[in-house]
Every structure is written in C-alpha cells, then in structure tokens.
Amino acid sequence: TxxxxxxxxxxxxxxxxxxxxxxxxxxxxxxxxxxxxxxxxxxxxxxxxxxxxxxxxxxxxxxxxxxxxxxxxxxxxTKANVADRLAKRFGAAVGQGAVEALKAMPALR
Structure with a gap:
C-alpha cells in the first residue's frame, strides 16, 4: 500500500x-x-x-x-562437499543435454 x-x-x-x-x-x-x-x-x-x-x-x-x-x-x-559438487555438475550436464536435444529438433531450428 x-x-x-x-x-x-x-x-x-x-x-x-x-x-x-x-x-x-x-x-x-x-x-x-x-x-x-x-x-x-x-x-x-x-x-x-x-x-x-x-x-x-x-x-x-x-x-x-x-x-x-x-x-x-x-x-x-562453508564449502560444498563432494556429493554436492557432483550433483551440481550432473544437473548442469542434464540441463545442457536438454538444450542440445531441443536445438536438434527440426521444429526449433
């Protein structure tokens, strides 16, 4: 207000x-x-x-x-432990893979 x-x-x-x-x-x-x-x-x-x-x-x-x-x-x-760092990298890799897959689709080119 x-x-x-x-x-x-x-x-x-x-x-x-x-x-x-x-x-x-x-x-x-x-x-x-x-x-x-x-x-x-x-x-x-x-x-x-x-x-x-x-x-x-x-x-x-x-x-x-x-x-x-x-x-x-x-x-x-505080520093991220090994499991946290791996999870973050895995999440980034999955996200990047999804972007690449979407780019490869003919309808999105």
Whole structure:
C-alpha cells in the first residue's frame, strides 16, 4: 500500500542519514565530500581514494597483516562437499543435454 511505501522510504531515509553521519565521523578531514558522495552510487578503488573514502588499496590478507596485525586469517566459508559438487555438475550436464536435444529438433531450428 502507499502507507507501507511511505513507511519503508522513511526508514531508508533515516538509515541513509545514519550512514552519512558515521562515514563523516569516521573519515573526518580525509573525506572530500561532493554532491555524489552519498548519492548511493558506488566507486572504484581509485575513485574511493580520491574521495577520501579509503586510505589505500588492500586485500583481506594485507589488512589482516598490516592493520590488524593478525598472523593468519581463518576462512570460515562453508564449502560444498563432494556429493554436492557432483550433483551440481550432473544437473548442469542434464540441463545442457536438454538444450542440445531441443536445438536438434527440426521444429526449433
């Protein structure tokens, strides 16, 4: 409904203002604010450096090593087991086979 849309927009506006306040406080004088800075657009690393939104380029490992001083990074990402990987490949192969069979039918050429 229109009432729900207005409510959702008000929430988004409030969250956006909170985000802007946190970024301004966290970046301080390093932030080079432009009309587009908080427009919702996203930036390349080079653009983020120029806008003062980042201090340097880095990877997860370089930040862990150089900033956090962590000896190693533990990756807790779940990985598919062998059965899941085989099932996914089998499903893809079946799908590809179906596409090829349909392409081979005279009525679909």
């Amino acid at each position: 229109e009432e729900h849309r207005r409510y959702a927009q008000a929430m988004l506006d409030q969250i956006h203002q909170q985000f802007i306040a946190v970024v301004k406080k966290g970046r301080g004088e390093r932030l080079k604010e432009t009309p587009e800075t908080f427009s919702g657009l996203f930036w390349t690393g080079e653009q983020a450096l120029g806008l003062g939104l980042a201090d340097a380029y880095g990877s997860l490992d370089s930040v862990a090593r150089d900033v956090v001083k962590a000896d190693k990074v533990v990756d807790y990402t």
